Amino acid sequence: MCIAVPGKVVEIDGNEATVEFEGVERTVRIDFLDDVEVGDYVLNHVGQAIQVLPEEEAEERLKLFREYLDSYEEAAEQK
């Protein structure tokens, strides 16, 4: 029910945006977002964009996880 799907804003018209989800375009309302721009990634739930997402590459996130895990190794070595 609380599932939300990220998509890319391709057009804005007032309180509505056209958002692309893996090639499929849908109209989404943007009532809750102040500074959304074409090109932004937004998180969408039941026809509303609820948050602007940072343009984060999946690889970047894996790198962050690795850094977090490595910080454990370092802490363990210092014990």
Place this chain on the structure above:
Amino acid sequence: MDSKKELAKSFSNKIDDKCPKDGLKALHVCGTHEQSILKHGLRSIIPGRLELKMGPGCPVCVTPAKEIDEAIWLAENDVTIATFGDMLRVPGTDKSLFDARSKGHDVRMVYSIEEAIKISNEVDEVVFFGIGFETTAPSNAAAVLNGLPNNFSILTSHRLIPPAMEALLNIEGVDFDGFIAPGHVSTIIGTKSYNVFSQKYGMPVVVSGFEALDILYALLKLTEQVDANTSKVENAYERAVNEEGNPKALEMLDKVFKTIDADWRGIGTIPGSGLEIKDEYSRYDARVKYDIDIEDSRDIHPGCMCHLILTARGKPTDCSLFAKECTPQDPRGPCMVSREGECNIWYKYGGKDRESKD
């Protein structure tokens, strides 16, 4: 660059290293988390002494029979009902909206309130049966503030997550050491909404995203807190969640709704856990607009364990009806109906990954 599999293994090892020897019970309150946990077999890669439980994280499941009976009454009295797909098959006291539709009443499935509003051009009267937690309720608030057609109203059935989390802390027999908080609810309400748990109850809270690695990352943070005997609110879903939440969505919620005590199926009344449309917008409130007249309702049917499953006091496999008399094709209780219900998810992803490894 590590593969996801290698990272998952590393997370698993670190969790095993940090998890107290006498075990740890983590409780999440989100059907989408449970789906991801089973889909990726996460219980099979974390240590067996880390128990992952699900609480009342399925808005369809916790909607009381009384409110479904109200929607059915409206449908039977020539009002078009529009609602999300999962609501059609959830049993009310003795029937569902799907049963009403099969008898010729106008019950339609929609994906958003905007779709429901469009139906008002085709019919005399339409009621949107609006269920959902804090993620979903703002959409209905925005629709009200944007103005609705005269022949359109909302039968609200919204529930709030933090009061339910607090209620769990006060139910005898509910046993856990920390919360994994729902990521998309948190997008709206912010991490600050959970401070009460760390400050008043000494209960660690970690907000989690929905990918397998997101959940393992959150579990490691929670395990680390328990290991260090600390209780704070941590955000493990920073790309979508911040401390304050979404101020515009919260402002709209506050303009349109007032907080009320509300019934949760299988749990009972939880103070301050529901939303009702404020008087100034009561023309859009189906309960004000129509004189709904229903008999006494019944939430849990004989033999069904949904009330224990929704409060993390039982697992689907503890229920004698599970996968026998009760299946997604012929559900006996709400947890088997919704795609976010724990029984439905366990049925779908059956097998060895359902329960923690020994």
